[in-house]
Amino acid sequence: MTPTITAFERSPDRGRGQSRDMRVRWALEEVGQPYDVRLVSFAAMKQPAHLALQPFGQIPTYEEDGLVLFETGAIVLHIAERHAGLLPDDANARARAISWMFCAVNTIEGPILELQTAKFAEANESWTEQRLPMVKNRIRHRLGQLSTCIGDAEWLDGAFSAGDLMMVTVLRRLTISGLLDEYPNLAAYVARGEARPAFQRAFDAQFAVFEASEEK
Ligand code: GTB
Numbered sequence: 001m002t003p004t005i006t007a008f009e010r011s012p013d014r015g016r017g018q019s020r021d022m023r024v025r026w027a028l029e030e031v032g033q034p035y036d037v038r039l040v041s042f043a044a045m046k047q048p049a050h051l052a053l054q055p056f057g058q059i060p061t062y063e064e065d066g067l068v069l070f071e072t073g074a075i076v077l078h079i080a081e082r083h084a085g086l087l088p089d090d091a092n093a094r095a096r097a098i099s100w101m102f103c104a105v106n107t108i109e110g111p112i113l114e115l116q117t118a119k120f121a122e123a124n125e126s127w128t129e130q131r132l133p134m135v136k137n138r139i140r141h142r143l144g145q146l147s148t149c150i151g152d153a154e155w156l157d158g159a160f161s162a163g164d165l166m167m168v169t170v171l172r173r174l175t176i177s178g179l180l181d182e183y184p185n186l187a188a189y190v191a192r193g194e195a196r197p198a199f200q201r202a203f204d205a206q207f208a209v210f211e212a213s214e215e216k
Contacts, residue, residue, distance in 0.1 A: 003064040015210025021060035025202035031083035100163025168193030
């Protein structure tokens, strides 16, 4: 059965692939699994029908043969476990790739989300200007450590995996901030991810949604 995912009807990022459905689209493209997309408005995301799929009223969700999933890490892991191409066959290498998936959402994404909160939700607070350097330095600390881990390698641990897919999508949140450019090997790593044909297909698909929403 073709899985169905949900995505923003009108993405606030204007189609730049920053919304989290991008991770799921990219994973599905990497493994060659066709999918349907149901677009939801912000209002619909808070209604019972969507809350039954995603208790926090967010996108994306994933539905397939009566299975309903939320949380992008879990969705990408589900896809990677059921299709070849995103996790190594060797059990230890597979476990390490899954560690990198958790690292992306637990260790790296947290400080990056703090920056988004400071810049948008807390933009008008009197203390935001004072707080921003601390928030940015926490990100730099993690990026420095990650930069050392990657070194000159192409991917985090051998061949491209779901760990890289999650990490690249998390790091892309920093594109506008310029912080990524302070770590040339990380900027190159993200560029390598974005150059993958599956990424391009996923990006084009979500950008087409934005373009269609502009025409309405
Ligand atoms: N932990 C969950 C997961 O990984 O699935 C988080 C899901 C999540 O945060 N979804 C966001 C959402 O539905 C969309 S991606 N938000 C609506 C709400 O909470 O009411 C976050 C996002 C939104 C906008 C941009 N942007 O404009 O650049 C980027 C990322």
